[in-house]
Amino acid sequence: MTNRLFKALMTSAVLGLTATTAISAAECIAPANPGGGWDFTCRQIGKIMYDIKAVDTPVQVTNMPGAGGGLAYNHVVSERADDGDLIVAASSATTTRLAQNAYAGMTADQVRFVGAIGADPGVIVVAADSPFQSLGDLVEAIKADPGSVAFAGGSAVGGFDHLKPLMILKEGGFTDITKVKYIGVDGGADAITQTVGGFTQAMTGDMSEVVSFLSNGDIRVIAVLTEERVPGFDDIPTAKEQGYDVVAVNWRGLYVPKGISDAKFDEWAGKLQQVADSPEWAQAMKDNGLAPFTKVGGDFQGYVDGLVADINAMSKELGVIQ
Amino acid sequence: MDILSNLALGFGVALSPYTLFLAVCGCFLGTIIGALPGLGPSNGVAILIPITFTLGLDATSALVLMTSVYYGAMYGGRISSILLNIPGDEPALMTTLDGYPMAKQGRAGDALVLSGVASFVGAFLATIGLMLLAPSLARVAFLFGPAEYFALYLLAFCTLGGMASNNQAKSALAACIGLGIATIGVDSSSGLPRLTGGNLHLYDGVDFLVAIVGLFAIAEVFFFIESHGKGSAVGVKLDKVRIPWADIWETKWTMLRSSAVGFIAGILPGAGASLGSFMAYMTEKSIAGEKGGFGTGVPKGVAAPEAGNNAAAGGALVPMLTLGVPGSGTTAVLLALLMTLNITPGPTLFTDRPEVVWGLIASLLIANIVLLLMNVPMVKIFVKILMVPAWILLPGVTMVSFVGIYSLSGSYFDLLMMVGFGALGYILRKLDIPTVPVILGILLGGNMEDALRRAMTLSDGDVTYLFSSPIAIGLWVAAIAGFVAPMFLRNILKKPQAVTD
Numbered sequence: 123m124t125n126r127l128f129k130a131l132m133t134s135a136v137l138g139l140t141a142t143t144a145i146s147a148a149e150c151i152a153p154a155n156p157g158g159g160w161d162f163t164c165r166q167i168g169k170i171m172y173d174i175k176a177v178d179t180p181v182q183v184t185n186m187p188g189a190g191g192g193l194a195y196n197h198v199v200s201e202r203a204d205d206g207d208l209i210v211a212a213s214s215a216t217t218t219r220l221a222q223n224a225y226a227g228m229t230a231d232q233v234r235f236v237g238a239i240g241a242d243p244g245v246i247v248v249a250a251d252s253p254f255q256s257l258g259d260l261v262e263a264i265k266a267d268p269g270s271v272a273f274a275g276g277s278a279v280g281g282f283d284h285l286k287p288l289m290i291l292k293e294g295g296f297t298d299i300t301k302v303k304y305i306g307v308d309g310g311a312d313a314i315t316q317t318v319g320g321f322t323q324a325m326t327g328d329m330s331e332v333v334s335f336l337s338n339g340d341i342r343v344i345a346v347l348t349e350e351r352v353p354g355f356d357d358i359p360t361a362k363e364q365g366y367d368v369v370a371v372n373w374r375g376l377y378v379p380k381g382i383s384d385a386k387f388d389e390w391a392g393k394l395q396q397v398a399d400s401p402e403w404a405q406a407m408k409d410n411g412l413a414p415f416t417k418v419g420g421d422f423q424g425y426v427d428g429l430v431a432d433i434n435a436m437s438k439e440l441g442v443i444q
Numbered sequence: 445m446d447i448l449s450n451l452a453l454g455f456g457v458a459l460s461p462y463t464l465f466l467a468v469c470g471c472f473l474g475t476i477i478g479a480l481p482g483l484g485p486s487n488g489v490a491i492l493i494p495i496t497f498t499l500g501l502d503a504t505s506a507l508v509l510m511t512s513v514y515y516g517a518m519y520g521g522r523i524s525s526i527l528l529n530i531p532g533d534e535p536a537l538m539t540t541l542d543g544y545p546m547a548k549q550g551r552a553g554d555a556l557v558l559s560g561v562a563s564f565v566g567a568f569l570a571t572i573g574l575m576l577l578a579p580s581l582a583r584v585a586f587l588f589g590p591a592e593y594f595a596l597y598l599l600a601f602c603t604l605g606g607m608a609s610n611n612q613a614k615s616a617l618a619a620c621i622g623l624g625i626a627t628i629g630v631d632s633s634s635g636l637p638r639l640t641g642g643n644l645h646l647y648d649g650v651d652f653l654v655a656i657v658g659l660f661a662i663a664e665v666f667f668f669i670e671s672h673g674k675g676s677a678v679g680v681k682l683d684k685v686r687i688p689w690a691d692i693w694e695t696k697w698t699m700l701r702s703s704a705v706g707f708i709a710g711i712l713p714g715a716g717a718s719l720g721s722f723m724a725y726m727t728e729k730s731i732a733g734e735k736g737g738f739g740t741g742v743p744k745g746v747a748a749p750e751a752g753n754n755a756a757a758g759g760a761l762v763p764m765l766t767l768g769v770p771g772s773g774t775t776a777v778l779l780a781l782l783m784t785l786n787i788t789p790g791p792t793l794f795t796d797r798p799e800v801v802w803g804l805i806a807s808l809l810i811a812n813i814v815l816l817l818m819n820v821p822m823v824k825i826f827v828k829i830l831m832v833p834a835w836i837l838l839p840g841v842t843m844v845s846f847v848g849i850y851s852l853s854g855s856y857f858d859l860l861m862m863v864g865f866g867a868l869g870y871i872l873r874k875l876d877i878p879t880v881p882v883i884l885g886i887l888l889g890g891n892m893e894d895a896l897r898r899a900m901t902l903s904d905g906d907v908t909y910l911f912s913s914p915i916a917i918g919l920w921v922a923a924i925a926g927f928v929a930p931m932f933l934r935n936i937l938k939k940p941q942a943v944t945d
Contacts, residue, residue: 192644197855303901305901305902315586
């Protein structure tokens with residue numbers, strides 16, 4: 123009796139699990155494991171779309187990690203090219219990898235970028251007891267002895283976090299960039315522990331990765347890579363006002379398959395705009411250190427194309443790719 | 445008495461009938477998820493996250509449900525390890541070494557109850573540790589740089605020799621196969637793909653879950669086919685379940701020591717529960733000496749890894765809550781859940797959101813007690829499902845394996861690779877080469893290489909950097925001792941028995 127009851131429970135549990143992955147209409151692919159930025163994008167946007175009734179059923183989030191988003195990109199391009207119920211999380215990392223040809227030859231025009239509705243400002247961080255008080259101190263120290271400063275960041279070598287200090291150094295007149303030490307660790311928080319622990323001298327990452335450490339007094343943000351100071355973090359100087367004209371933000375947005383109808387594309391753009399305008403999203407941005415950055419619809423594809431061309435040129439110039 | 449009032453606050457949040465109900469459901473689901481090969485705690489929790497949104501749970505309820513599933517899966521992993529010799533999840537790997545031989549001796553019930561109690565002790569002590577020490581232990585993560593991590597992984601590999609095999613050379617060979625497989629994928633220090641053959645699916649390397657399920661579950665199926673189902677090793681008889689008080693009493697120090705070892709391994713970001721159970725088992729094995737009979741089905745060999753991996757599960761919450769650095773795969777998923785609930789873990793979480801932290805701690809304690817109550821008297825029910833004849837059970841296991849692995853990345857490529865690993869496991873076992881070191885190589889090899897490469901980047905290739913801190917030197921000394929000592933002791937002491945039958 124107990125046995126049969128148990129088996130019945132077991133079966134229903136398994137069925138229940140499969141059912142949740144099957145019924146919902148819209149699907150959001152996060153091209154990474156749970157816990158990262160893309161996962162956040164899918165879960166947060168999906169949740170808000172449902173909360174504000176932009177969609178009827180909860181958006182199902184599928185994690186498809188692999189090849190830094192390449193596996194999901196390939197999946198969308200080759201197998202889901204006309205799926206109108208599919209959205210995929212994207213960010214600067216997507217465009218960086220497309221620009222560096224890291225998706226095995228696939229290009230930015232093989233999908234349609236719907237829009238971005240927030241941006242994570244790039245930051246350069248040092249430990250609280252670091253001798254570097256400004257970006258200038260750091261750049262001068264590297265100019266004097268490139269081996270004296272090592273950066274830690276959450277992306278692999280050649281990734282967006284690695285490019286940020288290289289862009290600043292280039293702006294500061296230091297060109298021997300292969301001498302700059304960089305280690306890629308598992309995420310921004312890990313990069314901070316390495317920096318606070320004194321194993322690396324500076325951390326390069328996104329604002330959202332450092333927010334929870336700021337009030338604790340373990341770290342100092344010596345520069346934020348935006349045009350203007352970020353609201354809510356008004357005491358953090360921009361790189362620009364310190365004489366290094368570098369702007370690098372990690373936008374958060376979506377792309378959809380290439381083959382869907384224009385009407386469907388506009389529908390998704392509309393829903394994304396609704397999320398962008400919602401107070402829930404404003405709160406989520408505030409809690410996670412995102413700055414407002416809304417570009418939705420037709421003009422966003424142009425922005426992405428420009429970004430890909432820029433990063434491609436810059437990566438070649440910096441020697442990250444051939 | 446801050447802690448008591450905080451804990452009271454936590455229980456106030458977590459002890460409503462509704463959340464208790466959620467805890468029971470979570471523990472039950474978690475135990476099943478843990479027991480099913482391939483479905484470990486991390487994908488179990490990931491699969492259930494959408495349910496918390498569909499049910500519209502608030503932050504505390506969602507946390508109670510998910511941590512119950514997490515702890516439940518850690519408990520459940522041991523069931524199929526002991527009864528089938530197939531680890532339910534990666535941390536339960538070490539439990540197969542003594543649990544399965546014990547079950548074959550007709551003591552499956554004893555092994556299950558003992559491991560349940562050991563799990564409880566490990567998880568309970570770790571939760572207490574989390575409660576008392578979390579804010580101060582957070583600083584430990586700052587002491588571990590690339591050199592220290594490299595020495596830590598080296599220690600794990602140096603103590604590997606002689607495990608699960610009569611022949612140390614075969615263990616070493618198996619570990620090298622694992623390390624070789626771990627080099628597949630994009631090299632994180634140069635960003636270039638290695639040994640992928642241009643296949644995007646291999647860019648992130650070989651997932652160890654694919655390897656585990658292939659080497660254990662699928663290889664088991666091949667053996668079953670070979671023997672046409674006659675005399676299969678799968679399916680162990682379970683007699684009357686009694687509480688083996690003598691064994692529990694005998695292993696009390698083992699449980700305490702293993703809990704401490706596991707908890708520390710859990711705190712180190714990236715090391716996680718697998719390293720915890722491995723280190724706990726190895727520590728106890730060396731304390732007991734070869735006459736302790738580890739590998740032949742001794743109670744201590746069951747208690748050590750279970751106390752170790754459950755303590756590590758608690759320890760892994762320390763860096764996640766205090767630094768926002770997940771200590772294991774599952775805590776990475778829990779981190780995602782917290783962020784979706786607009787709770788950003790970090791150094792200020794304990795002061796900013798006490799109700800979340802202490803609610804979580806209280807729910808861990810509740811989940812733990814529910815699990816002990818559920819697992820010890822009801823172990824027979826969980827076992828029933830594994831007692832069906834092998835010709836029904838194995839196809840079922842195969843199906844669950846395929847579904848579990850497909851859910852990892854949703855690609856059939858992983859399924860092909862899993863079958864490939866099944867063939868590899870079959871061949872290795874025919875050659876009497878143990879498969880456990882292969883998996884440890886895949887599991888830890890990538891991290892070990894990353895640590896070495898980072899250390900070399902930071903030091904401009906200066907090898908002495910690896911011995912530059914007291915912690916690193918201590919770990920190196922322990923590693924060398926662990927590697928050399930068995931060579932001198934071997935002649936005096938009896939060799940361990942093979943368990944890979």
